[in-house]
Amino acid sequence: MTSTQATPELSYLEHKVAMYRSQVVLRRFEQRAYDLFLENYVKGTSHLSIGQEAIAAGVAAAMRPTDWTFATYRGHAHTLARGVPMTPIFAELMGRTNGLMAGKGGSMHLTSVEHGMMGSYAIIGAHLPIACGAAWSAQYRGTDQVAVAFFGDGSVNIGAFHEALNFAAVWKLPVIFFCENNLWMEYTRTSDVTAVANPAADRAAAYGLESIIIDGNDADAVFEVTSLAVARARAGEGPSMIEAKTYRHGGHSRADPGKYRPDEELAEWLLKDPIPMYRSRLVEMGVSEDDLLLLEADVDAEIETATNEAKAGDVPGEELLLKDVWADGGASWRN
């Protein structure tokens, strides 16, 4: 298990180490996923979060196991961060029966309800209103659950974003809209097609929300600001929107080399890589180099085991094809 959820039992330093470990897990998982794609084990498409790990790790650490995550197609990291084991995720990417959804969803739709991972959605903006619905359900049932919806900088120009923001504000829903601003849509720079400089934060005021911009490459900052937003939501004070500045080191998807981006821009962001930054912070706090190497080797071993377990999974057959269209488990539309 790779869970990094904040628990009251973790000491301050243990929490920081867990946060680091989470980011290492996300990084190395994505690197392996990329390799598996090149080796043709992973078919179709996948969207990696390399460079953006501090966000998934920091937000998940601020959530309780009963809270809900709604992610985009760029959702491997968010799924892992909620504590979903690696093996079923690798297996899902490979289309095997031991996959998280037995191969029926694929990379873009990772879901694990038992971990509060309520889905990865591949239609831009669609999950924002859906997250509102979950938050409404928590409000109605009087639980103090919170929903978090992640989205990209390019997703702020679609109608569903605006409908969800207004709806959540008017109904005071316990939902957090979290923008991972990595500056780019697929192959277009978001600022070239967006009327405001800060795609999410500059729209917050239109919905009566505070404009919040943070460094998305600093897991501690992400954790702290998200914790405040979560606390507000739990206290019935309504939604928040957070815009976190970050960068994807790789291309948009698959084997996209991302050559449309200027070299200097990539170089500048590689210097702000969240993982070495966090590692130095731990060293400064007195965590030994040996301990860190051990932790990293441990993650590598876990990746290796999970890869092998996933590869050993069966290829799904006809028994899955007509399963689970309906709640009765079948696909029948006539008698």
Added chain:
Amino acid sequence: MAQLTFREAIARGIAQEMRRDESIVFLGEDVGAAGGVFKGTVGLLEEFGGVRVRDTPISEQAILGAAMGAAMTGLRPIAEIMFSDFFAVCWDIVANEIAKSRYMTNGQVSFPLVIRSGNGGGLRFGAQHSQSVENWAMMIPGLKVVVPSNALDVIGLMAAAIRDPDPVIFLEAKALYASKMDVPDGEIIDTLGSAKVLRQGSNATVVALGAMVPRALRAAEELANGGIECTVIDVRSLVPLDTTTILREASATGRVFTVEENPRLCGWGGELASIIAEEIFYDLDGPIVRITTPHIPLPAADALEDLAIPSVERIVSTIHKSMNS
């Protein structure tokens, strides 16, 4: 027993279920304080309060997204889309999100929700407020589609739709809102996926849906005067589809006519014709004939709208001509 309009039956059906189950909530535009633009939900806010009956902004994606998120986390929402033409602005949530997510997640999530909508023509509202869109919904795997034709069925099918664990699109023919019938007191529960034989005849089987059902019945009466005896079937539910009843009645007469309010292409009758042709071809004595709205956006002028939607006269003359050729 009380006489009830189709529109009153909607509120009665919803109220019957909301009284029984606290997890049922209802949202939509102008549904609470105003009681719905068609007055189909009058009294619900007063009885169940503003926490369970909620007016929303004009945000169809938010309405259906909220219904979906609520359904996957333990509630049983009923959402209203005022006019079914408006499904076009929130179809992603219906067709990509609600319909696909159970399958994609290998059954991890359920969507016990109902989306009600005023459907079809007859009110001279013009092309953007009059289309009969049941075929939009029918062609999406993962959606159940129910279309009642009378007040009694509204209550019973509404109850069945609300209790069903899958998403149900519940289409209310606007042309029928004012229609009345006697409805028994007490709880009424029907079943999805059951067609009803409303009249039995030996010469032809007429299959109709929604607002076309009363027209098909009147046409059958006229045809009987001229010596053609028709069976009339109210399909009631497109998904699941009661092919057992329809195929049995089609075999019995050997002639099938569908009466569809939707524009011609890909209407439900086309699917039905293909099933009949494939499975009971040798029981047929003549072609399967579809009586539909032409393949046009619906015009507003009363004279033109009346020409477009299958009328009693057109049903009679089409069947008459086909049976005598």
